[in-house]
Amino acid sequence: MAIASPSLRPLHKSLFPKYPCLSQYSRFRPSLHFSSQPFRFAVRASSAVALEPDLSSQRNQTADTDLFSCPVCYEPLIRKGPSGLNLEAIYRSGFKCKKCNKSYSSKDVYLDLTITAGLRDYTEVKPVGTELFRSPFVSFVYERGWRQNFNRSGFPGPDEEFRMAQEYFKPAEGGILVDVSCGSGLFSRKFAKSGAYSGVIALDFSENMLRQCNDFIEQDASLLDSNIALVRADVSRLPFSSGSIDAVHAGAALHCWPSASNAVAEISRILRSGGVFVGSTFLRYSSTTPWIVRPFRERILQNYNYLTEEEIEDVCTSCGLTNFTKKVQQSFIMFSAQKP
Numbered sequence: 438m439a440i441a442s443p444s445l446r447p448l449h450k451s452l453f454p455k456y457p458c459l460s461q462y463s464r465f466r467p468s469l470h471f472s473s474q475p476f477r478f479a480v481r482a483s484s485a486v487a488l489e490p491d492l493s494s495q496r497n498q499t500a501d502t503d504l505f506s507c508p509v510c511y512e513p514l515i516r517k518g519p520s521g522l523n524l525e526a527i528y529r530s531g532f533k534c535k536k537c538n539k540s541y542s543s544k545d546v547y548l549d550l551t552i553t554a555g556l557r558d559y560t561e562v563k564p565v566g567t568e569l570f571r572s573p574f575v576s577f578v579y580e581r582g583w584r585q586n587f588n589r590s591g592f593p594g595p596d597e598e599f600r601m602a603q604e605y606f607k608p609a610e611g612g613i614l615v616d617v618s619c620g621s622g623l624f625s626r627k628f629a630k631s632g633a634y635s636g637v638i639a640l641d642f643s644e645n646m647l648r649q650c651n652d653f654i655e656q657d658a659s660l661l662d663s664n665i666a667l668v669r670a671d672v673s674r675l676p677f678s679s680g681s682i683d684a685v686h687a688g689a690a691l692h693c694w695p696s697a698s699n700a701v702a703e704i705s706r707i708l709r710s711g712g713v714f715v716g717s718t719f720l721r722y723s724s725t726t727p728w729i730v731r732p733f734r735e736r737i738l739q740n741y742n743y744l745t746e747e748e749i750e751d752v753c754t755s756c757g758l759t760n761f762t763k764k765v766q767q768s769f770i771m772f773s774a775q776k777p
């Protein structure tokens with residue numbers, strides 16, 4: 438089974454000024470406040486080790502909180518395990534919400550912070566724009582031909598899109614970037630390699646996209662020690678506290694989301710004041726689409742939810758984001774908006 442490298446890699450060396458608990462060398466490293474409590478080391482079939490501290494009997498004890506929050510109640514999670522925002526530290530950590538008592542573990546190569554994490558009987562089926570990308574086949578071919586097809590609709594290609602996004606993200610440099618709906622991590626890896634951020638969280642709802650992302654990271658020695666974390670989450674329920682994130686990127690994703698307004702509201706909620714949101718998507722029609730045809734273009738085409746330039750700006754504005762700017766080429770739009 439593919440897991441984050443089992444060897445003991447050194448934890449990341451960079452400091453996290455905003456999140457001291459994320460640094461290995463921080464004086465706020467997780468202290469073992471509940472070390473006197475019994476721990477159950479549950480060895481799962483996947484061979485991952487989940488730490489399940491019994492926090493229920495803690496009294497008058499402080500706990501170290503994490504960047505990640507519970508998707509049920511948005512309380513910062515308590516983390517037990519090595520600190521650091523990297524694959525190995527997260528793989529070896531257990532996360533628990535003190536408020537609702539729900540445990541989250543990285544029993545696969547990613548940390549599962551969906552509300553449905555750990556459910557035994559209930560299975561949720563999402564709309565096609567979400568379910569399609571959960572397939573192992575689509576996840577495998579995504580960076581092996583699928584994504585290249587976007588160029589025909591005006592997408593400039595990953596290198597240029599990355600360069601454009603980096604321009605928008607200048608005010609957020611040095612902070613935490615969440616690559617929402619990262620797919621197989623095409624841009625997450627570029628953001629992590631750039632060294633411009635103290636941490637990059639590659640986040641997607643698709644388990645197979647995240648596994649594919651992990652495979653690509655393992656094949657790239659320059660990324661193994663970088664501050665990158667793989668998180669499974671729903672864009673409509675982002676596992677971060679309000680105002681805790683500096684930058685959110687969502688490449689070619691908005692049209693796949695079940696509700697653009699719920700997603701952008703969540704993105705706005707987690708951004709700190711001055712934080713930047715950069716997204717790209719396919720527009721419902723391009724500048725070459727005849728005016729006579731435009732009113733008849735269905736909003737939902739082939740199971741995707743395509744918006745117009747005006748609708749995207751409207752959603753961002755109604756979710757409290759300002760300074761909306763955009764670049765358009767055929768059906769491709771890259772836009773940016775800021776949290777005031």
Ligand SMILES: C[S@@+](CC[C@H](N)C(=O)[O-])C[C@H]1O[C@@H](n2cnc3c(N)ncnc32)[C@H](O)[C@@H]1O
Nearest residue numbers: 567570618619620641642643671672688689693
């Ligand atoms: C077209 S891919 C984009 C991948 C990458 N960001 C890029 O620029 O190529 C869209 C991604 O959105 C993800 N997605 C769809 N619904 C989602 C949801 N509800 N929450 C989080 N991610 C979702 C899919 O799993 C898929 O990986």
